[in-house]
Amino acid sequence: MWRALASNALTVLVVGLFMVGGLILWGQSRYKDAGPLETAICLQVIGGSNMGDVSRELEDQGAISSAMIFRMAADYTDKAAQLKAGSFLVREGASMEHIIDEITSSGASTCGSEIEYRIGVTRIQTRVRELDPATLDFVEIASFDAAEDEAPATYTEKREDADTRYRVSVAEGVTSWQVAEALKGIDALTGEVSAIPTEGMLAPDSYDLTAGDDRNAVLQKMQDRQQLRINAVWESRQDGLPINSPEEMLILASIIEKETGVPQERGQVASVFVNRLEQGMKLQTDPTVIYGVTKGQGTLGRGLRRSELRRATPWNTYVIDGLPPTPIANPGLASLEAAVAPEQTDYVFFVADGTGGHAFAETLQEHNRNVAKWREIEAERQSSGN
Structure with a gap:
C-alpha cells in the first residue's frame, strides 16, 4: 500500500514538474515572440510609474497579450526597477522582451515631441514636431521666428513636458556671432556665452540638446566637431x-x-x-x-x-x-x-546665371559675355517686378 502511494505521489510530482516546465517554456515563448500590436504606438511612461502601470497600459493598447507575463518577465530579468520615464516608440509586432529593453535602457525618448531650433543665415526658426508612430515621420505642429513672433501656446506646453526632446541645427555659412546670438535666445539653455568662438570653428550640423544644457558646452561641442573635420580633411588634401x-x-x-x-x-x-x-x-x-x-x-x-x-x-x-x-x-x-x-x-571667372547657379569662364572675354547675360536677366526681373 505504501509503495502504491509513493508511486502515485512520484507520478503526480513528475507530471507537476512537466506542467511547470511547460508553463515556463510557454511563458518564455510569449515573452520573446512577436507581439499582437498591428500599428506602432507612442508609449508615455510618466515619472513615478511602475511596471504594473505600464503593463496594464500596454495590454489596454493591444501591444502585449498578457500584462501578468510582462510583469513577471520584468521581475525575473531584474529590470522592473530600471523603468525610465519618457516617451517610447513601440513598433508593430514588438515582443515583450524588446519593449522591456526599450523602456529600461537609456531613458532617451524615442517618440513624442521634439523642439528644433534652426539657426540659418537670415533667420532663426523654432519648430515643434511630433513623431507619427504610424509613418515614423515627424509632423510639424508649430513653427515661429523667435525674433519676430510670439511663441505659440503649443511651444510653451511642450517646453513644460519633461520628455520633450531638443535639437539645434546650424546651417552652413552662418557666422560664429550669429550662432552665439541664437543660442542666447534659446530658453531651453542656461548660462552666459563667455566669448564668441573663432570664426569658422563651429561645425554646421544637428545637435541633440537636453533642457538646461549650458550654452558654452553646446558651443564647445560644435568646436570639437569642426576640429575633427578639419583634421581629417587636411590629411586627405591634394598635393x-x-x-x-x-x-x-x-x-x-x-x-x-x-x-x-x-x-x-x-x-x-x-x-x-x-x-x-x-x-x-x-x-x-x-x-x-x-x-x-x-x-x-x-x-x-x-x-x-x-x-x-x-x-x-x-x-x-x-x-x-x-x-x-x-x-x-x-x-x-x-x-x-x-x-x-x-x-x-x-x-578663373564665374558669375550668376539666373538659375541659382553660376556660369564659369576661362577668359575675360567669355566672362564678359556671361556678365552681359546676367545683367539682361536682372533687367528683365526688375521690369517685371520679380
Missing part, C-alpha cells in the same frame, strides 16, 4: 595646392561656402579660387567684402556699394592679395572637402 595650413584651408572653404549654395558647383568654385591663387590674381569675391563691412554680425541686407568694393579692409579681396586673414563664416564638411580637392579646370 600642390596653394594653401599651406589647415587655417588657410578653413578660410578658403568659408569663401566657397558663401559663394554657392549648389552642391555640384563647389568643386568648380574651388577650382576658380585655387587657379587665381596659383596665378597671383586677386580673388575678387563679394562675400569677403561683405564680411569686412559687417564683421559677421548679421547680414548686409542690401547690395554692395562701389565705395565698399574700393574700401581697404583686411577682408576686401578686390584690394588685398591672396586670402583674407580669417574665415568669413562656418563652412560645412562639403566645402572643406572642396577646398582640398577642387575640380581640375582652367576657370
Whole structure:
C-alpha cells in the first residue's frame, strides 16, 4: 500500500514538474515572440510609474497579450526597477522582451515631441514636431521666428513636458556671432556665452540638446566637431595646392561656402579660387567684402556699394592679395572637402546665371559675355517686378 502511494505521489510530482516546465517554456515563448500590436504606438511612461502601470497600459493598447507575463518577465530579468520615464516608440509586432529593453535602457525618448531650433543665415526658426508612430515621420505642429513672433501656446506646453526632446541645427555659412546670438535666445539653455568662438570653428550640423544644457558646452561641442573635420580633411588634401595650413584651408572653404549654395558647383568654385591663387590674381569675391563691412554680425541686407568694393579692409579681396586673414563664416564638411580637392579646370571667372547657379569662364572675354547675360536677366526681373 505504501509503495502504491509513493508511486502515485512520484507520478503526480513528475507530471507537476512537466506542467511547470511547460508553463515556463510557454511563458518564455510569449515573452520573446512577436507581439499582437498591428500599428506602432507612442508609449508615455510618466515619472513615478511602475511596471504594473505600464503593463496594464500596454495590454489596454493591444501591444502585449498578457500584462501578468510582462510583469513577471520584468521581475525575473531584474529590470522592473530600471523603468525610465519618457516617451517610447513601440513598433508593430514588438515582443515583450524588446519593449522591456526599450523602456529600461537609456531613458532617451524615442517618440513624442521634439523642439528644433534652426539657426540659418537670415533667420532663426523654432519648430515643434511630433513623431507619427504610424509613418515614423515627424509632423510639424508649430513653427515661429523667435525674433519676430510670439511663441505659440503649443511651444510653451511642450517646453513644460519633461520628455520633450531638443535639437539645434546650424546651417552652413552662418557666422560664429550669429550662432552665439541664437543660442542666447534659446530658453531651453542656461548660462552666459563667455566669448564668441573663432570664426569658422563651429561645425554646421544637428545637435541633440537636453533642457538646461549650458550654452558654452553646446558651443564647445560644435568646436570639437569642426576640429575633427578639419583634421581629417587636411590629411586627405591634394598635393600642390596653394594653401599651406589647415587655417588657410578653413578660410578658403568659408569663401566657397558663401559663394554657392549648389552642391555640384563647389568643386568648380574651388577650382576658380585655387587657379587665381596659383596665378597671383586677386580673388575678387563679394562675400569677403561683405564680411569686412559687417564683421559677421548679421547680414548686409542690401547690395554692395562701389565705395565698399574700393574700401581697404583686411577682408576686401578686390584690394588685398591672396586670402583674407580669417574665415568669413562656418563652412560645412562639403566645402572643406572642396577646398582640398577642387575640380581640375582652367576657370578663373564665374558669375550668376539666373538659375541659382553660376556660369564659369576661362577668359575675360567669355566672362564678359556671361556678365552681359546676367545683367539682361536682372533687367528683365526688375521690369517685371520679380
